[in-house]
Amino acid sequence: MSQNNAPLGIGLMIATTFVFAMQDGISQHLAREYNVMMIVMVRYWFFAAFVIAVASRAKGGLRQAVRTDQPKLQIFRGVLLAAEICIAVQGFVYLGLIESHAVFACYPLLIAALSGPVLGEKVGWRRWAAIGVGFIGMLIILQPGTGVFSPYALIPLVSALMFALYGLLTRFVARQDSAATSFFWTGVSGAVLMTIVGIAFWEPMSGPDWLWMGLLCLTGAGGHFLLIKTYEVAEASSVQPFAYLQLVWASSLGLLIFAEQLRTNVVIGASLIVAAGIFTLVRERMAARRV
Template sequence: MPSPTATTSTVDRPLRGIAFILGAGLLFTLLDTGVKWLTQSYSPVQVVWARYAGHMLVLGGYLLMLGWPRCRAIMASVESLPGQLVRGLLLLAASTFAFLAFRELPLLQVYVINFSSPLLVTLLAIPLLKERVTLASGGAVVVGFIGVVIAVGPLDWRAQPAALLPFGMAFCFALYQLATRRFGRNDHPLASLFYAGLAGALASSLIVPFFWTPIAAGHIPLFLLVGALGAVSQLMLILAMRCAPASLVSPFLYLQIVWATLSGYLVFGDIPLIETYLGGALIIMAGIFLATRKR
């Protein structure tokens, strides 16, 4: 389950970028709703595998439509193939934490904690990318993490260990964003999408036999839908970041709070606590501030 990403390839088509990011946010929520439904009956590892297998089937079909010469040129144009594969493994780790969290926790709570990933990006960029953080940005990070504490509320971690899962997701997704900034900044979006999906599909295929249970016939369409939504939503996110600056389009992803609230209530009967919204508001304000500071 993604959040606003720090990487960007600025092209002056802001309305198109906003349209892509709105579509990506809605598709992410539909994807996560399907995941939460499936993980009530199947191992999250099996659902993760379905997400990446479907990703590769959809993307592979599209690449075949482009023709082999163009496809080969796109795939061979990456600046760092190992870096792209590292990106894919980090995204796989984030997806696994997310799917485990969705099985146990309300969608909205997972989303709010994942929105802290831009804060982690800011902190981790200091040692990993040697970036400097201003006093104002540091203050925004502090405010954001106060929001996380409020949103999570008082918990007995030993009694509710599942509450730690979204933090693992946010950490891995922050590393994924930094890897994208480092390795995939100038690569073709289809190449980034392909290699990230390939790494996830290969790694998950190695371990899914140990978690496999037979899929009921009525659940097969939902498994296929999860895979398709995973591919299309990621592509829309990449296109959004190429069409407009991240500082412009990223805040629109926070509308996922609206979609997650509606989906959680209508599908699963989840009623959010007021603390979740208060903490989420602080996290979002901090994230938007950090995004606009990077113009």
């Protein structure tokens, strides 16, 4: 199979965003009835099993995947992602899928802004301009200083900031560790954290909701499997802009299933954020080619 099959990679990325949007919709449905910590804990149990299975089949097996010279940083990454997922799901409950994803879409811009101080990467004025445009889009969505501003709107912003830091740390550890190693530590350390925290929030679930929980676990593992395949067949720079389709799928779910409203300021703000994000990705790709 080609390692730079862009059409196949784009198709897989579109499928990935759809599956992850379904995962978010199921998470919102369950989190309206049960504690978020418990939901994420059960999800992580399945995710950890999936991660161990993937690592076992990778080159060098499980022993190679576990090996790292930066275990504290790897554990911190896993803990950070688990905490971010809890916050993101809570945002779905308070704000719904549409507004949560509209604000969360700014995370690539946060990665670009923080790549300088965290990774020592150079960010040119064009990318800083795009970051500024994205920030304006975020202000349009949040509407601070107005009577309609909700403090809950800060939840997906915190989630985006945490996910951006997770992305930067993933880049950093990749300088020494393989993708299989990072994937292993992400799943296992997150599962340990969520078990410690979430077991206290255990509550009985109805039979139908256990079916939804099973589907949540399957979409989580399936989405990560598709994402792995995406990056196996195509360059990240070719497929990354299509990751924004998750906003489209999630918004469609919010409208059709959860009867959410699509406000004009959210459409305008999200459009600016996505446009700025895609421009930033293109500039990063051009900079990488020059190097």
